[in-house]
Amino acid sequence: MSVWDEVVGQQPTVELLQRAVASARGDGSGMTHAWLFTGPPGSGRSVAARAFAAALECEQPEAGCGVCHSCRTVLGGTHADVSTLSTEGVVITAQQARDMLPLAARRPSVGRWRVVIVEDADRLNDSSGNALLKAIEEPTARTVWLLCAPSSDDVLVTIRSRCRSVALRTPPPDAVAELLVRRDGVDPSMAAFAARAAQSHIGMARRLALDEDARIRRRDVVRVLLQLRGVGESVLHAARLLATATAEAEAGTGSRDEHEKADLLRALGADPTARTHPPYVRTQLRDLEKQQKRRATRFVRDMVDRSLIDLLSVYRDVLVLHADPGADLVNGEMRPDLERLARALSPEQLLHRMDAVREARDRIGANVNALLALEAMAVQLRLDA
Ligand SMILES: [Zn+2]
Structure with missing residues (x-):
């Protein structure tokens, strides 16, 4: 057992981080106070950052045992000296960044290091980035910053130039x-x-x-492609894609929203079962609902993006079939359908469709109305286009 158990397929990175931990316990020469963990979504950036934090705090001589009190509390998110700065919103605000500074400057209370994990460093804007800059540039002696982002290009250059980069790869x-x-x-x-x-x-x-429902939803999204005809049907498909993502988002956040609301009411001393609340409670509830709505919007966008990545994987599979009919496919369970699609669409037509999907991803990433972007895309994906 070790803190690195869930950092999968990242052997060179794990070795690098282990060397840094060893050095932090020795003469300190190989230790750095600001790290930037990059890697594609789902590759485990924040898992790797947290494992590193646990190894730094570990009480055992072979750092990162995974079983001592420090290791377990860091991994469980309750260690007193390890804090997380993250956001459900589109940006980390300057206020959120400033709120973190006094804590980041404090000496560790129980552990070896004060660690601040910034989970969405790509969501730092100029003002929140500037607020953190000095602390990252000249950290207190026992403070370590661990920033996470999809790629270093996503992080303000002033920030990333102060960090040592750790690049995770897509795990096999x-x-x-x-x-x-x-x-x-x-x-x-x-x-x-x-x-x-x-x-x-x-x-x-x-x-x-x-989750079987998640499997069914994914299959449905992909299946429709195989028979998409006509503009009307395409527009309907776009709407369905968005509805699927919304359903997925609700399944993911609905019960959390309810828990948060109940927690807030309890904290305010209000009765969670009451139908009306005094004005000061209503104000707080409205703020919470606003936050939850922002989070849901972001979640829906992430889910839509996943669906589009699924679509790309289908077209890529079909393209592969053109070149090598016996090749391994990402969507191997749909091989007969994909073979049918390979007969219907030439490589050029497939590339054109992949461009349409990529364009939709870019537009949704740039905050264009998701339904409009999906409609524009779906019209280009028709078999009769
Ligand atoms: Zn340990």
Whole structure:
């Protein structure tokens, strides 16, 4: 057992971090106070950052035992000296950043290090980035900053130039499947399917493996492609894609929203079962609902993006079939359907459709109305286009 158990398929990175921990306990020469963990979504950036934090705090001589009190509390998110700055919103605000500074400057209270994990460093804007800059540039002697972002290009240059980079790769599907079997008790053949279908996105693979509804929704999104005809049907398909993502988002956040609301009411001393509340409670509730709405919007966008990545994987499979009819496919369980699509669409037509999907991803990423972007895309995906 070790803190690195869930950092899958990242051996060189794990070795690098282990050397840094060893050095932090020795003469300190190989230790750095600001790190930037990059890697594609689902590759486990924040899992790696947290494992590193645990290894730094570990009480055992072989740092990162995974069983001592420090290791367990860091991994469980309750260690007194390890804090997280993250956001459900589109940006980390300057206020959120400033709120973190006094804590980051404090000496560790129980552990060896004060660690601040910034989960969405790509969501720092100029003002929140500036607020953190000095603290990252000249950290207190026992403070370590661990920033996470999809790529270093996503992080303000002033910030990233102060950080040592750690690049995670997309883990191999075998490694993801092995994790699902070991950690979640998933049946090996299901784990292999889920890892492949999720293209090694660890969280998505876990959901596909454990949630049958998620599997059905994914299959439906992809199946429609195989018979999409006419503009009207395409527009309907776009709406359905968005509705599926919204349903997925509600399944993911609905019960959390209710818990948060109940917690807030209890904290305010209000009765959770009452139908009306005094004005000061209503104000707080409205703020919470606003936050929850923002979070839901972001979640829906993430889910739509996953669906579009699924679509890309289908077209890529069909393109592969053109070149090599016996090749391994990401969506191998749909091979007969994909073979039919290969007969219907030439490689040029497939590339054109992949461009349409990429354009939709870019537009949705740039906050264009998701339904409009999806409609524009779906019209170009028709078999009769
Ligand atoms: Zn330990």
